[in-house]
Amino acid sequence: MKKITFTPIGKIHSPYDNIEDMPIQPTGAKGVEGTVEVDRKYIDGLKDLEGFSHIILLYHFHLSEGFSLLVKPFLDDEEKGLFSTRAPKRPNPIGLSIMKLLDRDDNILKIEGVDVIDGTPLLDIKPYVPEFDIIEVESTGWLAKNARRVEEVRSDERFG
Numbered sequence: 001m002k003k004i005t006f007t008p009i010g011k012i013h014s015p016y017d018n019i020e021d022m023p024i025q026p027t028g029a030k031g032v033e034g035t036v037e038v039d040r041k042y043i044d045g046l047k048d049l050e051g052f053s054h055i056i057l058l059y060h061f062h063l064s065e066g067f068s069l070l071v072k073p074f075l076d077d078e079e080k081g082l083f084s085t086r087a088p089k090r091p092n093p094i095g096l097s098i099m100k101l102l103d104r105d106d107n108i109l110k111i112e113g114v115d116v117i118d119g120t121p122l123l124d125i126k127p128y129v130p131e132f133d134i135i136e137v138e139s140t141g142w143l144a145k146n147a148r149r150v151e152e153v154r155s156d157e158r159f160g
Contacts, residue, residue: 008121010038010107012059014114019063023115034114036122038107045125050104054128055111060121061093076142084141095120098128 014034016022023029036057038046049055066089072078073085082090100112109125 006060006123008039008060008123009042009125010036010122012036012057012111012114012116012118012120012122014116014118014120016114016117019117022117029113029115031112032114033102033110033112034116034118036109036111036125038109038122038125040107043107046104046107046109049101049109049125049127052101052127052129054098055101055109056126056128056133057097057099057111057122058124058126059095059097059116060123061088061090061095062119062121063117064088064090064093067091067093080142094123098133 012034013036015032023032067082068089069082070079071082071085071087071089073080073087088095095116097113097115099114101109102112103110
């Protein structure tokens with residue numbers, strides 16, 4: 001396969017300077033605000049974004065090194081296959097979060113629901129559209145028994 005290279009389009013700023021005790025998903029970061037600083041050369045691409053209440057941020061887990069195909073996720077005490085989790089240590093350490101867009105001032109987006117470490121490299125922004133993005137599902141696998149705990153569970157050293 002051909003090698004794929006990405007260049008960040010900006011940075012996500014958050015109140016978290018340490019990976020421990022961060023929310024593990026945006027639903028666990030209610031009320032947590034941050035900003036997205038988009039590189040000025042991409043500013044025209046932000047046109048009309050303020051018409052959306054939520055955005056999808058794709059980013060690079062830049063502090064993640066290595067990976068294991070079996071991991072003990074934050075919401076369970078048993079090992080699971082990496083691809084059945086949202087663990088940050090992955091062959092391609094790409095993260096995805098849906099966050100509330102509070103405001104746009106030039107190349108700065110004010111966001112809420114921040115669940116990433118300060119300085120996280122931003123790869124892309126997409127509008128969140130419920131008609132496109134909400135899909136009825138039949139099963140959520142092993143997460144079905146613990147997904148409701150996501151608001152209270154915080155990250156720890158296991159993926160540091």
